[in-house]
Amino acid sequence: MNSNRKLMTLDEFTIHQTRQFSNATGELSTLLRDISLACKMINKQVNKAGLGDVLGTHGATNVQGEEQMKLDVYSDQMLINVLRNSSECAGIASEENDDFVAFEDEYSMNSKYVVMFDPLDGSSNIDVNASIGTIFCIYKRVSPLGTPCVEADFLQPGSAMKAAGYVIYGSSTMLVYATKLGVNGFTLEPSIGEFCLSHPGMKVKENGKIYSINQGNTNKLNDKLKSYLNYCMDEEFSHRYIGSMVADLHRTLIKGGIFMYPADLKNKNGKLRLIYECNPMTYIVEKAGGLGTTGNENILDIKPQELHQRVPIFIGSKSMVEKAVEMIN
Numbered sequence: 324m325n326s327n328r329k330l331m332t333l334d335e336f337t338i339h340q341t342r343q344f345s346n347a348t349g350e351l352s353t354l355l356r357d358i359s360l361a362c363k364m365i366n367k368q369v370n371k372a373g374l375g376d377v378l379g380t381h382g383a384t385n386v387q388g389e390e391q392m393k394l395d396v397y398s399d400q401m402l403i404n405v406l407r408n409s410s411e412c413a414g415i416a417s418e419e420n421d422d423f424v425a426f427e428d429e430y431s432m433n434s435k436y437v438v439m440f441d442p443l444d445g446s447s448n449i450d451v452n453a454s455i456g457t458i459f460c461i462y463k464r465v466s467p468l469g470t471p472c473v474e475a476d477f478l479q480p481g482s483a484m485k486a487a488g489y490v491i492y493g494s495s496t497m498l499v500y501a502t503k504l505g506v507n508g509f510t511l512e513p514s515i516g517e518f519c520l521s522h523p524g525m526k527v528k529e530n531g532k533i534y535s536i537n538q539g540n541t542n543k544l545n546d547k548l549k550s551y552l553n554y555c556m557d558e559e560f561s562h563r564y565i566g567s568m569v570a571d572l573h574r575t576l577i578k579g580g581i582f583m584y585p586a587d588l589k590n591k592n593g594k595l596r597l598i599y600e601c602n603p604m605t606y607i608v609e610k611a612g613g614l615g616t617t618g619n620e621n622i623l624d625i626k627p628q629e630l631h632q633r634v635p636i637f638i639g640s641k642s643m644v645e646k647a648v649e650m651i652n
Contacts, residue, residue: 445567456569481623531579
């Protein structure tokens with residue numbers, strides 16, 4: 324290891340980016356720092372999950388009827404508490420809550436931004452020590468400043484997004500975030516407790532050799548989707564599937580490939596949530612040169628109709644996604 328290497332922290336990097344815009348106020352950078360703080364606290368609990376009373380189920384279900392894990396609830400509460408105390412967040416919407424939460428103190432009501440997040444994606448992997456993560460996205464509110472945020476602030480198309488990111492809790496803890504300037508990755512340096520720039524200017528490969536889907540659901544897919552899977556096998560693509568969107572998309576971003584969670588006989592509208600998972604991940608992948616689609620339309624063009632709307636998704640290397648869309652249509 325080169326001990327003379329200059330580490331650039333997340334805060335330093337965002338300050339450098341802010342200087343590129345003469346009218347920048349630094350509010351978005353502050354909000355990103357607050358989110359990273361919450362994720363560092365979540366990471367601390369994830370890293371000692373086997374030692375504390377944080378494994379297993381919480382004994383309740385979320386709005387989608389899915390059983391909540393204890394770390395789901397902890398992560399959700401941590402993000403809400405940190406963002407409630409932020410001076411730059413007007414409110415949040417979370418996959419784990421029935422409705423959005425408006426922060427009604429004076430500072431929050433005058434904040435420009437709202438945040439949506441999946442506090443702990445892939446939480447079914449917690450008890451087996453597989454990679455999990457946090458997904459978030461940031462929008463500029465459409466409601467008047469000085470008033471509580473409203474549902475319309477959260478039902479904007481992904482094309483209106485100002486920033487998106489995820490944190491993956493794996494062999495190392497890494498934060499990847501995207502703005503209109505591009506995609507950059509930061510690895511948590513445990514000795515100083517800071518995310519440091521490790522993957523500048525991330526780009527997804529134009530093509531790839533990896534396809535990621537729950538192939539155990541093949542019998543629930545239509546014939547065109549089965550044909551595409553047969554095509555992947557005929558081409559001798561490698562099949563990789565972790566069951567955590569963060570982990571599967573992180574691999575896709577680094578190595579190239581395609582991740583798919585299509586509609587099937589059981590999930591007529593797909594299973595993944597538009598505003599908490601598909602929108603932020605598509606924003607990141609597209610800023611890195613990839614593509615995200617339902618199979619019929621670009622994910623970021625969809626105008627959400629409800630907070631917990633689900634959509635099918637095909638996302639990853641551009642040429643692989645285009646080939647999948649060609650075959651399924």
